[in-house]
Amino acid sequence: MKQGPSMPPIRVLFVCTGNSARSVLAEATLNALGAGRFRAFSAGSRPTGRVNPLALRVLQGHAIPTEELSSKSWDRFTETDGPALDVVVTVCDSAASEPCPVLFGDFVRTHWGLPDPAAVEGDDATRLQAFEKAFRTVSARIRAFIELPLESMPRSEWAARLDAIGTLEAEAAA
Numbered sequence: 001m002k003q004g005p006s007m008p009p010i011r012v013l014f015v016c017t018g019n020s021a022r023s024v025l026a027e028a029t030l031n032a033l034g035a036g037r038f039r040a041f042s043a044g045s046r047p048t049g050r051v052n053p054l055a056l057r058v059l060q061g062h063a064i065p066t067e068e069l070s071s072k073s074w075d076r077f078t079e080t081d082g083p084a085l086d087v088v089v090t091v092c093d094s095a096a097s098e099p100c101p102v103l104f105g106d107f108v109r110t111h112w113g114l115p116d117p118a119a120v121e122g123d124d125a126t127r128l129q130a131f132e133k134a135f136r137t138v139s140a141r142i143r144a145f146i147e148l149p150l151e152s153m154p155r156s157e158w159a160a161r162l163d164a165i166g167t168l169e170a171e172a173a174a
Contacts, residue, residue, distance in 0.1 A: 019044025
């Protein structure tokens, strides 16, 4: 089912700690590939205040717009005048014991854990490779998300389908 003028876009918030890399990659990718069917946002529990330059470089290298991206607090999404949300996706890496933010509201929650490419140490090539891998994983998950017939699927089924998408790895995008 195509999104029409009477159907608002599905609003998705990607949340992590710093809102400088993973959640920003997901926001930009969904907005670029979602063709108006989705409206993605990103935020962090402890935002760094700036988007990681390597995240911007990778997005631009894949022809994904970056002009409107910023590192911001999730507070704007918890306020009563914040945008209504349909889905909240945490992208923190629980395997690395990284704390995931918790948001409350009437939306579907899912977790797409992903190692933080900004935490990778090494030379520029090594760090860029980590961002490219994160982008490939995010891209594979976003493409699978876009394929879901959410408009015709009972909302009660969304979480299980989204949770399954969160297990896709970068190799799935190759």
